[in-house]
Amino acid sequence: MSPSPVVVVMGVAGTGKTTIGPLLADRLGVPYAEGDDFHPAANIAKMTAGQPLTDEDRLPWLDDIGAWARGREGLGGVVSCSALKRSYRDRLRAAAPGVVFVHLAGDRRLIEDRMSHREGHFMPTALLDSQFATLQPLEPDEPGFAVDVSGSPEEIAERAAAALRDHRRRQPAP
Template sequence: MNTPHVVVVMGVAGTGKTTIGPLLAARLGVPYAEGDDFHPQANIAKMSAGTPLTDEDRLPWLDAIGEWAHGRAGLGGVVSCSALKRSYRDRLRAAAPGVVFVHLTGDRALIEDRMSHRQGHFMPTALLDSQFATLQPLAADEAGVGVDVAGGPEEITERAAHALRELPEPVQ
C-alpha cells in the first residue's frame, strides 16, 4: 500500500488505539484524529456510568468519523475507532470508500491489565466483556490487517506499518 489511505485503528477498549494511532500517523506522515473526540457527550456519559452503547448510540459517532475519513480521501489519515462490528465498518466504508483497518488484537488478560492502568479514561474495565462479546474480527473480504498488541508501542506500530505496506493496492 503506497498511496495515502485513511487507516482506521480498531479494536476493543484497551488495545492501544489512542497510543498506536498517533504513532502510526507519524510513521505514515499523515494527520491523526482521536475517535473518542467524535462521541456525543451523551455517549461519554453512558460509558462513564458503565453502560454499553447501543448500535443506535453509535450511529452519530460513526457518521462523524466517516465524515472526517471522507474529507481525508486521497490525502491519507489515521483515526481510532473501535469498529467492533462489521456493520460499523461497512458504515465507515460507505462514507469513505477505500478506508483500511488495522485491527489491534491481543490476549484479554493483557488488555484488561493495560486498561486498569489508564488514567482519566471514561471507559471502565467492566465494559471489556461487552466489547469482546460485540467484536466481529475483520473478515477476509475486508481491507485490513490484524496486529498483535504484545510488546511496546514502537514495536506494535512497526508491525502495523509493515502489514499495511504488504496490503495490495485497492482497485479504484
C-alpha cells in the same frame, strides 16, 4: 504507490488505539484523529456510568468519523475507532470507500491489565466483556489486517506500518 490511505485503527477498549494511532500516523506522515473526540457527550456519560452503547448510540459517532475519513481520502489519515461490528465498518466504508482497517488484537488478560493501569479514560474495565462480546473480527473480504498488541507501543506501531505497506503492495494499481 498510491497516496496514503485513510486508516481506521480498531479494536476493543484497551488495545492501544489512542497510543498506536498517533505513532502510526507519524510513520505515515499523515494527520491523526482521536475517535473518542467524535463521541457526543451523552455517549461519554453513558460509558462513564458503565453502560455499553447501543447501535443507535453509535450511529452519529460513526457518521462523524466517516465524514472525517471521507474528507481525508486521497490525502491519508489515521483515526481510532473501535469499529467492533462488521455493520459499523460497512458504514465507515460507505462514507469513505478507501479506508483500511488495522485491527489491534491480543490476549484478553493483557488488554484488561493495560486498561486497569490507564488513567483519565472514561471507559471502565467492566465494559471489556461487552466489547469482546460485540467484536466481529475482520472478514477476508474487508480491507485490513490484525496486528498483535504485545510488546511496546513502538513495536506495535512498526508492525502495523509494515503490515500496511505489505497490504498496499498487494493492492491492484488504480
